[in-house]
Amino acid sequence: MRKPSPHLWTLILLIGSTLFIGSRLFSEDVAPPEEAFEAEIHQRPDSPQPAFPQIAEGENTGTLKLQVLDSRTGEPLLCRVNVIGADDQYYEPSDSTLKPYSLHRLGNRKEKGPFRYYGWFFYSRGTEAISLPAGKTRIEVCKGFEYQPTALTVEIQPGQTYQAEIRLSRKLNMAQRGWYSGDPHIHLDRKTDEQDDIIFDLLEAEDIKYGQILCFGDINKYQPTMTTQLTPQMRGMGEESIRTRKDYSIISGQEYRCKTYGHILLLGARRLVDADGPTTDPNNWPLFGMVADETHALGGQAVHAHGGYEREIYADFAQEATDGVELLQFAVYRGIGLEGWYHILNAGYRFPALGASDYPFCRALGDCRTYAWIDTPTATRDNSPSITEWNDSVRAGKTFFTTGPLVEFSVNGKRPGEEVAITTSGTTPNTVRVRVKGMSLLSPVEELQLIHQGKVVQTKRLIGTERTGQFHWDVELPVEQTSWIAFRAWGKSVSERENTELHTNPVYVVVDEAPYASPASLKWLIGKVTEQYEEQAAREFPQREQVLKYFEKSRSLLEQRLEKYEGEAE
Structure with a gap:
Protein backbone atom coordinates (compact mmCIF):
# COMPACT_ATOMS: atom_id res chain seq x y z
CA MET A 1 0.00 0.00 0.00
CA ARG A 2 1.23 3.46 -0.87
CA LYS A 3 2.28 5.81 1.92
CA PRO A 4 -0.40 8.30 2.87
CA SER A 5 -0.60 10.99 0.22
CA PRO A 6 -0.71 14.72 0.98
CA HIS A 7 -4.02 16.11 2.09
CA LEU A 8 -6.54 15.89 -0.73
CA TRP A 9 -8.85 18.82 -0.90
CA THR A 10 -9.82 21.40 -3.47
CA LEU A 11 -11.05 24.32 -1.41
CA ILE A 12 -13.42 26.40 -3.47
CA LEU A 13 -14.02 29.93 -2.30
CA LEU A 14 -16.18 32.58 -3.82
CA ILE A 15 -14.13 35.74 -3.34
CA GLY A 16 -15.03 39.03 -5.00
CA SER A 17 -15.81 38.41 -8.64
CA THR A 18 -15.55 34.67 -9.12
CA LEU A 19 -12.81 33.52 -11.46
CA PHE A 20 -14.05 30.12 -12.49
CA ILE A 21 -16.78 29.20 -14.94
CA SER A 169 -34.68 2.70 5.51
CA ARG A 170 -36.69 5.88 5.33
CA LYS A 171 -37.42 6.52 8.99
CA LEU A 172 -39.85 9.38 8.42
CA ASN A 173 -41.75 10.14 5.22
CA MET A 174 -42.44 13.85 5.35
CA ALA A 175 -44.07 13.91 1.90
CA GLN A 176 -46.82 11.63 3.18
CA ARG A 177 -47.52 14.36 5.73
CA GLY A 178 -47.60 17.05 3.03
CA TRP A 179 -44.05 18.39 3.67
CA TYR A 180 -41.59 18.49 0.75
CA SER A 181 -37.86 19.24 0.94
CA GLY A 182 -36.07 21.70 -1.32
CA ASP A 183 -32.82 23.57 -1.78
CA PRO A 184 -33.51 26.86 -3.57
CA HIS A 185 -29.87 27.90 -3.97
CA ILE A 186 -27.66 25.57 -6.05
CA HIS A 187 -25.00 26.60 -8.59
CA LEU A 188 -24.30 23.94 -11.22
CA ASP A 189 -24.15 24.07 -15.02
CA ARG A 190 -27.26 23.05 -16.95
CA LYS A 191 -26.26 22.66 -20.59
CA THR A 192 -26.99 19.03 -21.47
CA ASP A 193 -29.19 16.07 -20.58
CA GLU A 194 -26.13 14.46 -19.00
CA GLN A 195 -25.65 17.40 -16.64
CA ASP A 196 -29.33 17.26 -15.70
CA ASP A 197 -28.90 13.57 -14.90
CA ILE A 198 -25.96 14.37 -12.61
CA ILE A 199 -28.01 17.02 -10.81
CA PHE A 200 -30.85 14.55 -10.32
CA ASP A 201 -28.38 11.97 -8.98
CA LEU A 202 -27.06 14.47 -6.43
CA LEU A 203 -30.53 15.58 -5.36
CA GLU A 204 -31.68 11.99 -5.01
CA ALA A 205 -28.55 11.05 -3.04
CA GLU A 206 -29.38 13.83 -0.56
CA ASP A 207 -33.16 13.25 -0.84
CA ILE A 208 -33.90 16.84 -1.89
CA LYS A 209 -37.22 16.78 -3.74
CA TYR A 210 -36.89 20.20 -5.37
CA GLY A 211 -33.70 21.90 -6.55
CA GLN A 212 -33.38 25.42 -7.94
CA ILE A 213 -30.31 25.61 -10.17
CA LEU A 214 -29.09 29.18 -10.47
CA CYS A 215 -26.77 31.11 -12.73
CA PHE A 216 -25.03 34.12 -11.21
CA GLY A 217 -23.36 37.22 -12.62
CA ASP A 218 -20.38 39.46 -12.03
CA ILE A 219 -20.84 41.65 -8.96
CA ASN A 220 -19.33 44.66 -10.76
CA LYS A 221 -20.91 44.43 -14.23
CA TYR A 222 -24.25 42.90 -15.11
CA GLN A 223 -25.23 41.83 -18.62
CA PRO A 224 -28.61 40.12 -19.25
CA THR A 225 -27.14 37.34 -21.37
CA MET A 226 -26.65 33.74 -20.30
CA THR A 227 -23.20 33.55 -21.89
CA THR A 228 -21.94 36.17 -19.40
CA GLN A 229 -23.28 34.24 -16.40
CA LEU A 230 -21.40 31.74 -14.27
CA THR A 231 -22.98 28.27 -13.98
CA PRO A 232 -25.03 29.00 -17.12
CA GLN A 233 -28.56 27.63 -17.44
CA MET A 234 -28.97 26.63 -21.08
CA ARG A 235 -32.17 24.56 -20.69
CA GLY A 236 -34.44 27.60 -20.46
CA MET A 237 -35.59 29.33 -17.28
CA GLY A 238 -38.73 29.24 -15.19
CA GLU A 239 -41.44 26.78 -16.19
CA GLU A 240 -39.74 26.07 -19.53
CA SER A 241 -36.72 24.69 -17.65
CA ILE A 242 -38.58 22.28 -15.34
CA ARG A 243 -37.49 18.67 -15.54
CA THR A 244 -38.76 15.83 -13.35
CA ARG A 245 -37.34 12.39 -12.54
CA LYS A 246 -39.39 10.19 -10.24
CA ASP A 247 -40.29 12.40 -7.24
CA TYR A 248 -37.51 14.95 -7.89
CA SER A 249 -37.77 18.20 -9.87
CA ILE A 250 -35.39 20.96 -10.96
CA ILE A 251 -35.92 24.47 -12.31
CA SER A 252 -33.44 27.11 -13.46
CA GLY A 253 -33.27 30.57 -11.92
CA GLN A 254 -30.89 33.42 -11.25
CA GLU A 255 -28.85 34.99 -8.46
CA TYR A 256 -28.45 38.71 -9.13
CA ARG A 257 -25.47 40.08 -7.22
CA CYS A 258 -23.64 43.24 -6.24
CA LYS A 259 -21.53 44.49 -3.34
CA THR A 260 -23.55 47.58 -2.45
CA TYR A 261 -27.06 46.18 -2.04
CA GLY A 262 -26.37 42.47 -1.53
CA HIS A 263 -27.45 39.39 -3.50
CA ILE A 264 -30.98 38.37 -4.46
CA LEU A 265 -32.43 35.07 -5.65
CA LEU A 266 -34.82 35.34 -8.59
CA LEU A 267 -36.85 32.12 -8.55
CA GLY A 268 -39.28 30.93 -11.19
CA ALA A 269 -38.88 33.84 -13.65
CA ARG A 270 -39.05 32.88 -17.32
CA ARG A 271 -35.83 34.66 -18.31
CA LEU A 272 -32.94 36.73 -16.97
CA VAL A 273 -33.88 40.19 -15.76
CA ASP A 274 -32.86 43.07 -18.03
CA ALA A 275 -31.97 45.19 -14.99
CA ASP A 276 -32.29 48.50 -16.82
CA GLY A 277 -29.96 48.01 -19.74
CA PRO A 278 -27.54 45.93 -21.80
CA THR A 279 -24.67 46.63 -19.39
CA THR A 280 -25.24 47.75 -15.82
CA ASP A 281 -23.08 48.51 -12.78
CA PRO A 282 -25.27 46.68 -10.26
CA ASN A 283 -23.51 48.40 -7.37
CA ASN A 284 -25.28 51.63 -8.33
CA TRP A 285 -28.45 50.81 -10.23
CA PRO A 286 -31.07 49.39 -10.39
CA LEU A 287 -32.19 48.85 -6.84
CA PHE A 288 -33.44 45.41 -5.86
CA GLY A 289 -36.98 46.73 -5.60
CA MET A 290 -36.91 47.38 -9.35
CA VAL A 291 -35.30 44.00 -10.04
CA ALA A 292 -38.04 42.37 -7.95
CA ASP A 293 -40.77 44.22 -9.90
CA GLU A 294 -39.34 42.89 -13.16
CA THR A 295 -39.06 39.39 -11.68
CA HIS A 296 -42.71 39.45 -10.62
CA ALA A 297 -43.72 40.49 -14.14
CA LEU A 298 -41.76 37.48 -15.40
CA GLY A 299 -43.72 35.11 -13.17
CA GLY A 300 -41.09 34.73 -10.43
CA GLN A 301 -40.35 35.76 -6.85
CA ALA A 302 -37.43 37.71 -5.39
CA VAL A 303 -35.80 36.50 -2.17
CA HIS A 304 -32.88 38.27 -0.51
CA ALA A 305 -29.91 35.87 -0.41
CA HIS A 306 -27.55 35.42 2.55
CA GLY A 307 -29.82 37.22 5.01
CA GLY A 308 -29.80 40.23 2.72
CA TYR A 309 -26.27 40.98 3.93
CA GLU A 310 -28.19 43.44 6.18
CA ARG A 311 -28.26 46.05 3.43
CA GLU A 312 -31.02 47.10 1.01
CA ILE A 313 -33.32 44.46 2.46
CA TYR A 314 -34.45 46.96 5.12
CA ALA A 315 -35.72 49.36 2.45
CA ASP A 316 -37.26 46.66 0.27
CA PHE A 317 -39.42 44.90 2.86
CA ALA A 318 -40.86 48.27 3.97
CA GLN A 319 -42.21 48.81 0.45
CA GLU A 320 -43.27 45.14 0.25
CA ALA A 321 -41.15 44.95 -2.89
CA THR A 322 -39.48 41.60 -2.21
CA ASP A 323 -40.87 38.26 -1.14
CA GLY A 324 -38.67 36.99 1.70
CA VAL A 325 -35.18 36.27 2.93
CA GLU A 326 -32.81 33.31 2.73
CA LEU A 327 -31.92 33.34 6.42
CA LEU A 328 -30.46 29.95 7.47
CA GLN A 329 -27.20 29.13 5.70
CA PHE A 330 -23.95 27.52 6.89
CA ALA A 331 -25.99 26.61 10.03
CA VAL A 332 -26.24 30.28 11.05
CA TYR A 333 -28.85 32.99 10.58
CA ARG A 334 -27.07 35.33 8.18
CA GLY A 335 -27.31 39.04 7.41
CA ILE A 336 -30.26 40.49 9.30
CA GLY A 337 -30.18 37.40 11.54
CA LEU A 338 -32.99 36.39 13.84
CA GLU A 339 -33.00 39.83 15.45
CA GLY A 340 -33.68 41.68 12.22
CA TRP A 341 -36.22 39.12 11.01
CA TYR A 342 -38.09 39.19 14.30
CA HIS A 343 -38.28 43.00 14.16
CA ILE A 344 -39.73 42.83 10.63
CA LEU A 345 -42.39 40.35 11.81
CA ASN A 346 -43.07 42.43 14.92
CA ALA A 347 -43.64 45.46 12.68
CA GLY A 348 -46.63 43.64 11.20
CA TYR A 349 -45.05 42.44 7.95
CA ARG A 350 -45.45 38.85 6.76
CA PHE A 351 -41.97 38.31 5.37
CA PRO A 352 -41.10 34.60 5.06
CA ALA A 353 -37.64 33.19 5.71
CA LEU A 354 -36.08 30.07 4.25
CA GLY A 355 -32.92 27.95 4.35
CA ALA A 356 -30.59 26.98 1.49
CA SER A 357 -27.09 25.62 0.97
CA ASP A 358 -25.50 27.80 -1.78
CA TYR A 359 -23.87 24.61 -3.11
CA PRO A 360 -20.99 24.21 -3.85
CA PHE A 361 -19.96 27.17 -1.67
CA CYS A 362 -20.91 25.34 1.52
CA ARG A 363 -20.27 22.11 3.43
CA ALA A 364 -22.54 19.82 1.44
CA LEU A 365 -25.48 19.96 -0.94
CA GLY A 366 -28.65 20.62 1.03
CA ASP A 367 -26.86 20.96 4.38
CA CYS A 368 -29.41 23.72 4.98
CA ARG A 369 -32.76 23.21 3.28
CA THR A 370 -36.40 24.23 3.37
CA TYR A 371 -39.46 22.02 3.86
CA ALA A 372 -42.65 23.43 2.35
CA TRP A 373 -46.17 22.29 3.19
CA ILE A 374 -48.41 21.76 0.17
CA ASP A 375 -52.11 21.45 0.86
CA THR A 376 -52.78 18.15 -0.90
CA PRO A 377 -50.66 15.30 0.53
CA THR A 378 -49.09 12.67 -1.73
CA ALA A 379 -51.53 10.02 -0.53
CA THR A 380 -54.44 11.81 -2.23
CA ARG A 381 -52.84 12.70 -5.57
CA ASP A 382 -51.41 10.71 -8.46
CA ASN A 383 -48.19 12.71 -8.76
CA SER A 384 -45.94 14.74 -6.52
CA PRO A 385 -46.66 18.49 -6.39
CA SER A 386 -44.97 20.58 -9.06
CA ILE A 387 -41.96 22.72 -8.26
CA THR A 388 -44.09 25.80 -8.98
CA GLU A 389 -46.47 24.66 -6.22
CA TRP A 390 -43.46 24.32 -3.94
CA ASN A 391 -42.39 27.88 -4.79
CA ASP A 392 -45.91 29.13 -4.05
CA SER A 393 -45.77 27.55 -0.58
CA VAL A 394 -42.35 29.11 0.06
CA ARG A 395 -43.69 32.52 -0.92
CA ALA A 396 -46.64 32.03 1.46
CA GLY A 397 -44.30 31.11 4.34
CA LYS A 398 -45.76 27.61 4.72
CA THR A 399 -42.32 26.31 5.60
CA PHE A 400 -39.66 25.42 8.11
CA PHE A 401 -35.92 25.45 7.44
CA THR A 402 -33.39 23.10 8.94
CA THR A 403 -29.90 21.58 9.05
CA GLY A 404 -31.31 18.19 10.02
CA PRO A 405 -34.21 18.09 12.49
CA LEU A 406 -37.74 17.63 11.15
CA VAL A 407 -40.89 18.99 12.74
CA GLU A 408 -44.64 19.31 12.55
CA PHE A 409 -45.62 22.52 14.33
CA SER A 410 -49.10 23.94 14.74
CA VAL A 411 -51.02 26.57 16.69
CA ASN A 412 -54.68 25.67 17.17
CA GLY A 413 -54.20 23.24 14.30
CA LYS A 414 -52.79 25.87 11.92
CA ARG A 415 -49.39 25.41 10.28
CA PRO A 416 -46.65 27.97 9.55
CA GLY A 417 -47.81 30.70 7.19
CA GLU A 418 -51.44 30.26 8.24
CA GLU A 419 -53.65 32.39 10.45
CA VAL A 420 -55.48 31.71 13.71
CA ALA A 421 -58.47 33.99 14.36
CA ILE A 422 -59.50 34.59 17.99
CA THR A 423 -62.48 36.54 19.28
CA THR A 424 -62.26 37.84 22.83
CA SER A 425 -65.12 36.68 25.04
CA GLY A 426 -65.78 38.11 28.49
CA THR A 427 -62.94 38.18 30.98
CA THR A 428 -61.47 34.79 30.06
CA PRO A 429 -57.85 35.17 28.86
CA ASN A 430 -57.16 34.13 25.28
CA THR A 431 -54.98 31.06 24.93
CA VAL A 432 -53.80 28.97 22.01
CA ARG A 433 -52.57 25.40 21.94
CA VAL A 434 -49.13 24.87 20.47
CA ARG A 435 -48.19 21.35 19.35
CA VAL A 436 -44.70 20.22 18.38
CA LYS A 437 -43.76 16.78 17.11
CA GLY A 438 -40.29 16.25 15.70
CA MET A 439 -37.32 14.02 15.04
CA SER A 440 -33.59 14.47 14.44
CA LEU A 441 -31.63 11.61 12.88
CA LEU A 442 -28.37 13.37 11.95
CA SER A 443 -27.44 15.65 14.82
CA PRO A 444 -28.47 16.09 18.45
CA VAL A 445 -31.06 18.68 19.48
CA GLU A 446 -30.34 20.32 22.83
CA GLU A 447 -33.18 22.78 23.27
CA LEU A 448 -36.66 23.56 21.94
CA GLN A 449 -37.84 27.17 21.97
CA LEU A 450 -41.26 28.72 21.58
CA ILE A 451 -40.98 32.21 20.06
CA HIS A 452 -43.84 34.64 20.61
CA GLN A 453 -43.59 38.10 19.07
CA GLY A 454 -39.80 37.84 18.87
CA LYS A 455 -39.23 36.61 22.42
CA VAL A 456 -38.39 33.14 23.70
CA VAL A 457 -41.35 32.56 26.02
CA GLN A 458 -40.83 28.88 26.82
CA THR A 459 -37.98 26.39 26.46
CA LYS A 460 -37.56 22.66 26.81
CA ARG A 461 -34.20 20.92 27.23
CA LEU A 462 -33.96 17.49 25.65
CA ILE A 463 -32.23 14.56 27.30
CA GLY A 464 -31.31 11.02 26.36
CA THR A 465 -32.87 9.51 23.26
CA GLU A 466 -34.97 12.64 22.64
CA ARG A 467 -31.84 14.45 21.43
CA THR A 468 -31.32 12.13 18.43
CA GLY A 469 -34.79 10.70 18.11
CA GLN A 470 -38.38 11.78 18.54
CA PHE A 471 -39.45 14.75 20.65
CA HIS A 472 -42.91 16.04 21.61
CA TRP A 473 -44.05 19.29 23.21
CA ASP A 474 -47.51 20.68 23.92
CA VAL A 475 -47.96 24.18 25.34
CA GLU A 476 -50.97 26.31 26.27
CA LEU A 477 -49.88 29.87 25.49
CA PRO A 478 -51.73 33.07 26.54
CA VAL A 479 -52.22 35.60 23.72
CA GLU A 480 -53.37 39.15 24.53
CA GLN A 481 -53.21 40.79 21.09
CA THR A 482 -52.51 40.09 17.45
CA SER A 483 -49.06 38.56 17.20
CA TRP A 484 -47.05 35.68 15.72
CA ILE A 485 -45.74 32.38 17.10
CA ALA A 486 -42.87 30.26 15.77
CA PHE A 487 -40.76 27.31 16.87
CA ARG A 488 -36.99 26.83 16.96
CA ALA A 489 -34.75 23.86 17.85
CA TRP A 490 -30.98 24.00 18.15
CA GLY A 491 -27.86 22.15 19.28
CA LYS A 492 -24.12 22.76 19.23
CA SER A 493 -21.33 20.58 17.86
CA VAL A 494 -18.83 18.81 20.12
CA SER A 495 -16.62 21.91 19.92
CA GLU A 496 -19.60 24.18 20.69
CA ARG A 497 -19.89 25.43 17.12
CA GLU A 498 -22.94 25.82 14.84
CA ASN A 499 -24.48 22.48 14.00
CA THR A 500 -28.17 21.79 14.60
CA GLU A 501 -30.74 24.43 13.65
CA LEU A 502 -34.41 24.39 12.80
CA HIS A 503 -36.83 27.31 12.64
CA THR A 504 -40.40 27.51 11.42
CA ASN A 505 -42.04 30.46 9.79
CA PRO A 506 -44.71 31.97 12.02
CA VAL A 507 -48.29 31.09 12.59
CA TYR A 508 -50.12 34.43 12.74
CA VAL A 509 -52.64 34.93 15.55
CA VAL A 510 -55.22 37.66 14.89
CA VAL A 511 -57.21 38.79 17.94
CA ASP A 512 -60.56 40.51 17.33
CA GLU A 513 -59.52 41.25 13.72
CA ALA A 514 -57.24 43.98 15.04
CA PRO A 515 -53.82 44.37 13.36
CA TYR A 516 -50.80 45.21 15.50
CA ALA A 517 -47.25 46.43 15.03
CA SER A 518 -44.63 46.97 17.72
CA PRO A 519 -43.53 50.63 18.00
CA ALA A 520 -40.17 49.50 19.42
CA SER A 521 -39.49 47.28 16.40
CA LEU A 522 -40.57 50.01 13.99
CA LYS A 523 -38.12 52.43 15.61
CA TRP A 524 -35.35 49.84 15.34
CA LEU A 525 -36.11 49.29 11.64
CA ILE A 526 -36.28 53.03 10.92
CA GLY A 527 -32.79 53.25 12.38
CA LYS A 528 -31.56 50.52 10.03
CA VAL A 529 -33.06 52.21 6.95
CA THR A 530 -31.47 55.48 8.07
CA GLU A 531 -28.06 53.80 8.32
CA GLN A 532 -28.39 52.51 4.76
CA TYR A 533 -29.60 55.91 3.55
CA GLU A 534 -26.52 57.55 5.03
CA GLU A 535 -24.23 54.99 3.40
CA GLN A 536 -25.68 55.80 -0.01
CA ALA A 537 -25.65 59.53 0.66
CA ALA A 538 -21.90 59.33 1.30
CA ARG A 539 -21.27 57.87 -2.20
CA GLU A 540 -21.06 59.71 -5.51
CA PHE A 541 -22.71 57.93 -8.44
CA PRO A 542 -25.09 58.91 -11.26
CA GLN A 543 -28.31 57.54 -9.73
CA ARG A 544 -27.61 58.81 -6.21
CA GLU A 545 -30.73 61.00 -5.92
CA GLN A 546 -33.03 58.25 -7.19
CA VAL A 547 -31.57 55.80 -4.69
CA LEU A 548 -31.93 58.26 -1.82
CA LYS A 549 -35.58 58.87 -2.74
CA TYR A 550 -36.21 55.13 -2.58
CA PHE A 551 -34.73 54.88 0.93
CA GLU A 552 -36.62 58.03 1.97
CA LYS A 553 -39.89 56.42 0.84
CA SER A 554 -39.16 53.30 2.86
CA ARG A 555 -38.37 55.32 5.96
CA SER A 556 -41.53 57.38 5.48
CA LEU A 557 -43.70 54.26 5.25
CA LEU A 558 -42.22 52.92 8.48
CA GLU A 559 -42.67 56.30 10.19
CA GLN A 560 -46.33 56.42 9.12
CA ARG A 561 -46.86 52.97 10.56
CA LEU A 562 -45.07 54.00 13.77
CA GLU A 563 -47.32 57.06 14.11
CA LYS A 564 -50.41 54.88 13.76
CA TYR A 565 -49.42 52.26 16.32
CA GLU A 566 -47.79 54.66 18.78
CA GLY A 567 -51.02 56.61 18.76
CA GLU A 568 -53.06 53.47 19.45
CA ALA A 569 -50.73 52.55 22.33
CA GLU A 570 -51.33 55.92 23.94
Missing part, protein backbone atom coordinates in the same frame (compact mmCIF):
# COMPACT_ATOMS: atom_id res chain seq x y z
CA GLY A 22 -19.01 26.19 -15.45
CA SER A 23 -17.07 22.95 -15.70
CA ARG A 24 -14.10 24.60 -13.98
CA LEU A 25 -16.00 24.57 -10.70
CA PHE A 26 -14.01 21.47 -9.83
CA SER A 27 -10.44 20.42 -10.61
CA GLU A 28 -7.92 17.69 -9.94
CA ASP A 29 -6.92 16.85 -6.36
CA VAL A 30 -4.52 19.35 -4.85
CA ALA A 31 -2.81 19.63 -1.48
CA PRO A 32 -4.49 22.23 0.76
CA PRO A 33 -2.68 24.39 3.29
CA GLU A 34 -2.37 22.82 6.73
CA GLU A 35 -4.65 25.40 8.33
CA ALA A 36 -7.52 24.40 6.04
CA PHE A 37 -8.01 21.09 7.83
CA GLU A 38 -10.79 20.97 10.40
CA ALA A 39 -10.71 17.81 12.46
CA GLU A 40 -14.32 18.06 13.63
CA ILE A 41 -15.58 17.74 10.08
CA HIS A 42 -13.30 14.93 8.94
CA GLN A 43 -12.36 12.99 12.10
CA ARG A 44 -14.63 10.12 13.06
CA PRO A 45 -15.84 10.61 16.66
CA ASP A 46 -14.28 7.34 17.89
CA SER A 47 -11.00 7.87 16.02
CA PRO A 48 -7.87 9.02 17.91
CA GLN A 49 -6.55 11.11 15.01
CA PRO A 50 -7.67 12.87 11.83
CA ALA A 51 -7.73 11.01 8.52
CA PHE A 52 -7.66 11.79 4.80
CA PRO A 53 -8.63 10.25 1.46
CA GLN A 54 -6.09 7.71 0.21
CA ILE A 55 -5.54 5.22 -2.63
CA ALA A 56 -4.91 1.55 -1.81
CA GLU A 57 -2.15 -0.17 -3.82
CA GLY A 58 0.10 -3.22 -3.53
CA GLU A 59 -0.25 -6.84 -2.45
CA ASN A 60 -1.85 -6.25 0.94
CA THR A 61 -5.12 -4.98 -0.57
CA GLY A 62 -8.52 -6.43 -1.32
CA THR A 63 -11.73 -5.28 -2.95
CA LEU A 64 -15.01 -4.26 -1.40
CA LYS A 65 -18.04 -4.74 -3.62
CA LEU A 66 -20.73 -2.66 -1.99
CA GLN A 67 -24.45 -2.61 -2.64
CA VAL A 68 -26.69 -0.04 -0.95
CA LEU A 69 -30.33 -1.00 -1.39
CA ASP A 70 -33.67 0.51 -0.53
CA SER A 71 -35.01 -1.65 2.30
CA ARG A 72 -38.54 -1.38 0.91
CA THR A 73 -37.96 -2.04 -2.81
CA GLY A 74 -34.60 -3.83 -2.85
CA GLU A 75 -33.41 -1.47 -5.62
CA PRO A 76 -29.97 0.25 -5.60
CA LEU A 77 -30.18 3.55 -3.75
CA LEU A 78 -28.42 6.82 -4.53
CA CYS A 79 -26.75 7.92 -1.30
CA ARG A 80 -23.70 9.39 0.42
CA VAL A 81 -20.97 6.97 1.56
CA ASN A 82 -17.82 6.91 3.70
CA VAL A 83 -15.52 3.89 3.50
CA ILE A 84 -12.82 3.82 6.20
CA GLY A 85 -10.03 1.30 5.76
CA ALA A 86 -8.07 -0.68 8.36
CA ASP A 87 -5.54 2.17 8.48
CA ASP A 88 -8.38 4.56 9.55
CA GLN A 89 -8.09 6.47 6.25
CA TYR A 90 -10.84 7.15 3.69
CA TYR A 91 -11.24 5.33 0.37
CA GLU A 92 -13.52 5.72 -2.62
CA PRO A 93 -14.19 4.12 -6.03
CA SER A 94 -11.48 4.79 -8.61
CA ASP A 95 -13.89 5.97 -11.28
CA SER A 96 -17.42 7.40 -11.26
CA THR A 97 -19.16 10.30 -12.97
CA LEU A 98 -20.13 11.39 -9.44
CA LYS A 99 -16.47 11.47 -8.34
CA PRO A 100 -16.06 15.25 -8.93
CA TYR A 101 -18.70 15.88 -6.24
CA SER A 102 -17.02 14.00 -3.40
CA LEU A 103 -16.25 16.09 -0.34
CA HIS A 104 -12.56 16.62 -1.08
CA ARG A 105 -13.26 17.90 -4.58
CA LEU A 106 -16.32 20.12 -4.43
CA GLY A 107 -17.94 22.05 -1.62
CA ASN A 108 -16.56 21.67 1.93
CA ARG A 109 -16.07 25.41 2.40
CA LYS A 110 -13.62 26.19 5.18
CA GLU A 111 -14.96 27.60 8.44
CA LYS A 112 -18.61 27.13 7.48
CA GLY A 113 -21.13 25.08 9.41
CA PRO A 114 -22.80 22.78 10.04
CA PHE A 115 -19.84 21.69 12.15
CA ARG A 116 -20.40 17.96 12.35
CA TYR A 117 -18.72 14.77 11.23
CA TYR A 118 -18.90 14.33 7.45
CA GLY A 119 -15.82 12.16 6.92
CA TRP A 120 -14.64 12.44 3.30
CA PHE A 121 -17.79 11.17 1.66
CA PHE A 122 -18.44 10.27 -1.95
CA TYR A 123 -21.75 10.00 -3.74
CA SER A 124 -22.85 6.55 -4.90
CA ARG A 125 -25.52 5.13 -7.18
CA GLY A 126 -25.74 2.14 -4.86
CA THR A 127 -23.23 -0.24 -6.47
CA GLU A 128 -19.49 0.26 -6.01
CA ALA A 129 -16.13 -1.55 -6.18
CA ILE A 130 -13.43 -0.10 -3.92
CA SER A 131 -9.82 -1.15 -3.44
CA LEU A 132 -8.85 -1.18 0.26
CA PRO A 133 -6.02 -2.19 2.59
CA ALA A 134 -6.61 -5.58 4.21
CA GLY A 135 -8.27 -5.57 7.62
CA LYS A 136 -11.37 -4.23 9.33
CA THR A 137 -13.26 -1.75 7.17
CA ARG A 138 -16.11 0.49 8.23
CA ILE A 139 -18.87 1.51 5.79
CA GLU A 140 -21.10 4.48 6.64
CA VAL A 141 -24.16 5.35 4.54
CA CYS A 142 -26.64 8.21 4.81
CA LYS A 143 -29.25 9.86 2.62
CA GLY A 144 -30.79 13.21 3.48
CA PHE A 145 -32.68 13.99 6.67
CA GLU A 146 -35.40 11.33 6.58
CA TYR A 147 -33.36 8.12 6.25
CA GLN A 148 -31.76 6.34 9.19
CA PRO A 149 -27.95 6.53 8.81
CA THR A 150 -26.45 3.04 8.78
CA ALA A 151 -22.94 1.63 9.36
CA LEU A 152 -21.38 -1.79 8.81
CA THR A 153 -17.95 -3.24 9.67
CA VAL A 154 -16.45 -5.95 7.42
CA GLU A 155 -13.10 -7.77 7.13
CA ILE A 156 -11.13 -7.30 3.89
CA GLN A 157 -8.71 -10.12 2.99
CA PRO A 158 -5.61 -9.62 0.79
CA GLY A 159 -6.30 -10.40 -2.85
CA GLN A 160 -9.95 -11.23 -2.21
CA THR A 161 -13.31 -9.56 -2.85
CA TYR A 162 -15.83 -9.01 -0.08
CA GLN A 163 -19.50 -8.62 -1.01
CA ALA A 164 -21.29 -6.23 1.35
CA GLU A 165 -24.93 -5.20 1.31
CA ILE A 166 -26.51 -2.36 3.27
CA ARG A 167 -30.23 -1.70 3.27
CA LEU A 168 -31.26 1.86 4.02
